Amino acid sequence: MNKEIISTRQYISMIVMFIVGTTFVVGGQHKIKQDAWIAILVALIMSLPLIFIYGRLLRLFPNKNLFDIFEKVFGKVVGKITILIYTFYFFHLGSLVIRNITEFVQVVSFPETPQFFVALFLGILSIYMVKSGTEVLGRWTEFFLPFILFVLMVTILLSGTKFNFSNLQPILYNGWKPVISNAFSIFFFPLGEIVIFTFLFDSLKSKNSAFKIYLLSLVISSAIILIVYIRNILVLGIPNLSQIYFPAYYSVSLINIGEFIQRIEIIISIVFMLSGFAKISVCLLTTSIGVSKLFKLPDYKQICAPISFLMINLSIIIYSSTMEMFEWLEIYEYYALPFQIVLPLIALITARIRIWSGNLKVES
Amino acid sequence: MNKSFILLFVIIITSTFLLTGCWNYNEVEKLAIVSGVAIDKNEKDNKFELTAEVIDLKSTQVGGRFNSQRIQSDGDTILDAIRNMIKISAKKLYWSHATTFILSENVAKEGILPVLDFIARDKEPRLSINIFVSKEKTAAELLSQQSISTEIRSFEMDYMLLANDSLSKVPEVQVYEFMNDLSNQGISPVLPTLEITLNEGKRTAELGGTAVFKKDKLAGFLTLEDTKFLLFVKDKIKGGLLIVNDKEGESPHVVTLEIFKNKTKIIPNYSNGQLSIDIRTRTDVSIAEEDTTKNYIDEKGRAELRKKAEKYLERNIERVIKQAQQEFDSDIFGFGNTIMRKRPDLWKEIGKQWGSIFPELKINVDADIHIKSSGHILKPIQVGD
Numbered sequence: 001m002n003k004e005i006i007s008t009r010q011y012i013s014m015i016v017m018f019i020v021g022t023t024f025v026v027g028g029q030h031k032i033k034q035d036a037w038i039a040i041l042v043a044l045i046m047s048l049p050l051i052f053i054y055g056r057l058l059r060l061f062p063n064k065n066l067f068d069i070f071e072k073v074f075g076k077v078v079g080k081i082t083i084l085i086y087t088f089y090f091f092h093l094g095s096l097v098i099r100n101i102t103e104f105v106q107v108v109s110f111p112e113t114p115q116f117f118v119a120l121f122l123g124i125l126s127i128y129m130v131k132s133g134t135e136v137l138g139r140w141t142e143f144f145l146p147f148i149l150f151v152l153m154v155t156i157l158l159s160g161t162k163f164n165f166s167n168l169q170p171i172l173y174n175g176w177k178p179v180i181s182n183a184f185s186i187f188f189f190p191l192g193e194i195v196i197f198t199f200l201f202d203s204l205k206s207k208n209s210a211f212k213i214y215l216l217s218l219v220i221s222s223a224i225i226l227i228v229y230i231r232n233i234l235v236l237g238i239p240n241l242s243q244i245y246f247p248a249y250y251s252v253s254l255i256n257i258g259e260f261i262q263r264i265e266i267i268i269s270i271v272f273m274l275s276g277f278a279k280i281s282v283c284l285l286t287t288s289i290g291v292s293k294l295f296k297l298p299d300y301k302q303i304c305a306p307i308s309f310l311m312i313n314l315s316i317i318i319y320s321s322t323m324e325m326f327e328w329l330e331i332y333e334y335y336a337l338p339f340q341i342v343l344p345l346i347a348l349i350t351a352r353i354r355i356w357s358g359n360l361k362v363e364s
Numbered sequence: 365m366n367k368s369f370i371l372l373f374v375i376i377i378t379s380t381f382l383l384t385g386c387w388n389y390n391e392v393e394k395l396a397i398v399s400g401v402a403i404d405k406n407e408k409d410n411k412f413e414l415t416a417e418v419i420d421l422k423s424t425q426v427g428g429r430f431n432s433q434r435i436q437s438d439g440d441t442i443l444d445a446i447r448n449m450i451k452i453s454a455k456k457l458y459w460s461h462a463t464t465f466i467l468s469e470n471v472a473k474e475g476i477l478p479v480l481d482f483i484a485r486d487k488e489p490r491l492s493i494n495i496f497v498s499k500e501k502t503a504a505e506l507l508s509q510q511s512i513s514t515e516i517r518s519f520e521m522d523y524m525l526l527a528n529d530s531l532s533k534v535p536e537v538q539v540y541e542f543m544n545d546l547s548n549q550g551i552s553p554v555l556p557t558l559e560i561t562l563n564e565g566k567r568t569a570e571l572g573g574t575a576v577f578k579k580d581k582l583a584g585f586l587t588l589e590d591t592k593f594l595l596f597v598k599d600k601i602k603g604g605l606l607i608v609n610d611k612e613g614e615s616p617h618v619v620t621l622e623i624f625k626n627k628t629k630i631i632p633n634y635s636n637g638q639l640s641i642d643i644r645t646r647t648d649v650s651i652a653e654e655d656t657t658k659n660y661i662d663e664k665g666r667a668e669l670r671k672k673a674e675k676y677l678e679r680n681i682e683r684v685i686k687q688a689q690q691e692f693d694s695d696i697f698g699f700g701n702t703i704m705r706k707r708p709d710l711w712k713e714i715g716k717q718w719g720s721i722f723p724e725l726k727i728n729v730d731a732d733i734h735i736k737s738s739g740h741i742l743k744p745i746q747v748g749d
Contacts, residue, residue, distance in 0.1 A: 111487060167544075169705035239547030240491075240540055244484070254492050254540065263460075 005205045010138030013145040015197050015217035020224055021279035022100045023190045024248040025272055034238055035172055035179045037230050042183035044222045047191045054198045055211030057348045065202040067293045073351045087290030089339045090196060094283030098122055098315035101276040103322055108249055116316055122280060123312040129281040130288060130304040134203050141278050151271050156231045158255045163234040188333045191218060192340040199286045284308055396455040400464030400518020402503035405471045413438045414445040415504035417518050432516045434507055442482045459488035464518035465495045468503040472582035483539050491540040494525055497575035499559040506558050510566040524571055532595050532604030533588040534571045546580060550700020550718055553577045578694040593684040596645055597697045599628040608673045617656035621649040621673060632703045634710055640726040641699050650737040657747055661738050670733050677731040689723045
C-alpha cells in the first residue's frame with residue numbers, strides 16, 4: 001500500500017477548515033453572552049494542555065497515527081475496543097456535521113426541499129473526495145482555504161458600516177463564570193475536535209513537532225472564529241445574537257453598501273457549505289481508516305462508500321427537529337470529553353508506564 | 365477509454381436535464397413580490413387586517429415605470445392573514461424585497477411582538493426592514509396616496525427615511541436595532557411615524573416624527589421638531605438645521621444654522637447617592653440663512669450667535685427629556701443602558717428600580733456649538749437707504 005503524503009501546509013489548512021467548519025452555523029450560540037470573544041481566548045488557552053498531550057503521544061511513536069498507537073499501547077483487545085469507540089465517534093460526528101449543514105440549508109434557503117437530498121449530494125461528493133485520497137483532500141483544502149478566508153474578511157469589512165461598538169460593553173458584567181462555561185463549550189466544540197487529526201498524523205511529510213503544528217492551526221482558526229464572533233456582536237448586538245439561530249448568516253444579510261452591494265449572504269452560505277464539506281470528508285476519511293484498521297482491510301477506500309451512506313441515514317434520523325439539534329450542543333460537551341481528553345490521556349500515561357517498566361519498545 | 369468517455373458524456377448530458385433546479389422552483393411570474401405591508405387591527409372581531417403592496421409585473425413589459433397593486437386580507441394572526449391573501453392573488457407572496465411595514469396605532473398599542481416575530485422568524489423578510497407607525501386612523505390608507513418619486517409607495521417611504529440624513533427629524537430604526545433596544549436593559553425603543561399631508565391638493569404620505577414605546581407597546585408620539593433633540597441625545601444626528609429665534613431686542617429675527625457634525629457624550633455621575641446624567645454635545649454648524657442685516661459673521665457676532673444657539677439647544681433637549689420622563693415614562697434615550705455600559709457596578713444596584721428612578725433623573729445638558737463657515741456670504745446683505 002502506498003503511503004499518502006501531505007505537506008504541513010495542507011495539514012494545517014485541513015485543520016483550520018475543519019475547525020471553522022460548522023462553527024459559524026451552530027457554534028456556541030446556545031449560551032453566547034457579551035463576552036463570547038473573551039471565552040474564545042480562554043478556550044484557546046484551555047486547549048494548550050490538550051494538544052500538549054497529543055503532541056507527546058505522537059512523539060513517542062513516530063510515523064504512527066493514534067489508531068496504531070492505541071493498538072500498541074493497550075494491546076490487542078483493548079486496543080481494538082478503543083479503535084471501535086473512536087471510529088464510532090468520527091462516524092457520529094460526520095452525521096452530526098451533515099445534519100448541521102442540511103438543517104442550515106433548510107432553515108435559511110430551501111424550506112421545502114427534503115434534507116435527505118442535500119445530505120445525499122454532500123455524501124456522494126465526500127465519497128468521491130475520500131476515494132481520491134488524503135492527498136487530494138489536502139490539496140483541496142489548501143486551495144479553498146484562502147478563498148474562504150477572503151470571503152470572510154470581505155464580508156467583515158463590508159459590515160463595517162453597521163458596527164456599533166457599544167455592543168461590546170459592559171465587559172464581564174456577569175463576572176467570569178458565564179465566560180468560563182462558554183469557553184468550555186468552545187473548547188469541546190470546535191477546538192477540541194482537533195483530536196481527529198491525530199489519526200491522520202502519519203500522512204504528514206515533514207516530521208515537525210505535532211504540538212507546534214496543532215498550536216499554529218488552533219491559533220489561526222480561533223483568530224478566524226474570534227473575528228467573526230466580534231463582528232456578529234458589533235453588528236447584531238447581544239439580545240439578537242441569543243435569539244437567532246444563525247447569527248453569522250444574518251449579520252452578513254444586513255450588509256447594504258449604497259443599495260448596491262446587498263443580499264450577499266448566499267456567499268457566506270457557500271463558505272459554510274465548503275468548510276462543512278471539508279469537515280464531512282475528514283470525518284469520513286478517519287472513519288474509513290478506523291474501520292479498515294478494525295477489520296484489517298487492505299485499503300480504507302473500498303469501505304468509504306457504505307460508511308458514507310450510513311452516515312447520511314444516521315444524519316436523517318439523528319434529530320427530530322432543529323430545536324433538538326441545538327439542545328444536543330449542551331450534551332455534546334460531556335459526550336466529547338472522553339474522546340478528546342480522557343482516552344488520549346490514559347493512552348499517554350499507559351504508554352509512559354509501559355515504556356518505563358520496559359514492557360513496550362519504542363522504535364526511533 | 366472510448367467507452368468510458370461516452371459514458372461520461374451521457375452522464376453529463378443527462379444531468380443537465382435532471383439537475384436543473386431546486387426541489388420545487390418558483391417562477392418569477394408565479395410570485396407576488398411584496399414591497400411593503402400595512403397592518404391594521406379590526407376592533408370588532410379582533411382580527412389583523414393586512415394590506416400588502418405588491419409590485420405589478422404586468423406593466424414592466426412596456427418598460428419604464430413599475431406599478432403597484434394592493435391586496436387586502438384578514439386573519440387571526442399575521443401569518444394567517446398573509447396566507448389568506450393567496451385566496452385573492454392566486455400567487456404566493458414573496459417577502460424578500462419587502463422594505464416597509466406600517467403599523468396602525470392600535471396594533472402598536474396592543475404590542476408589536478407579533479410583527480417582530482413574523483419578520484425575524486420567517487425566512488423571507490429581512491432584518492433590515494423599516495417599521496413605521498401610522499398616525500392616521502388606519503395604516504392601510506398610507507399605501508393608497510399620491511406618490512412622488514416612484515409608483516411603489518413602500519419604496520418611497522424607504523427612500524424618505526434614507527434622505528432623512530440631512531433632515532434629522534425622524535429616527536432611522538431597522539428591525540434588528542429595534543429588537544436590540546427592546547430586549548436590552550435600560551433602553552426603550554422608538555420607531556419613525558408616517559402621516560398624511562396635502563401636496564398640490566392631493567393627499568400624500570409624509571414622515572411624521574417619532575413613536576415612543578414603553579416595553580413593546582406604543583406610549584406616545586414626539587413631533588418632528590422634538591425628534592431632532594431626541595436624536596441629539598442618542599448621538600444619531602447626521603445633518604439638519606437649528607433655527608435660532610431672537611424674539612427679544614429691537615428687531616426680532618431668525619438665524620438658521622446647518623449642522624455638519626455632531627458628537628454627543630452621555631456621562632453618568634453618581635455621588636452621595638445622587639445620580640445625575642451629563643449630556644455634552646459638540647456640534648459643528650454653518651450659518652445657512654439669516655433674515656437680518658445684523659452681522660453674525662464677525663467675531664463679536666459669532667460669539668453672540670453661538671451663545672444663543674447653545675442656549676436654544678440646551679433648553680430644547682431638556683424639554684424633550686422632561687417630556688419623555690413625565691409624559692411617556694419611557695427611557696428612549698438609553699440612559700439606563702449607558703449606565704450599565706459605563707458603570708456596571710452601579711447598574712447592578714439600581715437597575716431593578718430603574719423604572720422609578722428614570723422619571724426623577726436629574727439631567728445637565730451642556731451644548732457646545734462651533735460655527736465653522738457662513739456660506740458664500742462674507743457680510744450680511746445690507747439694505748441701503
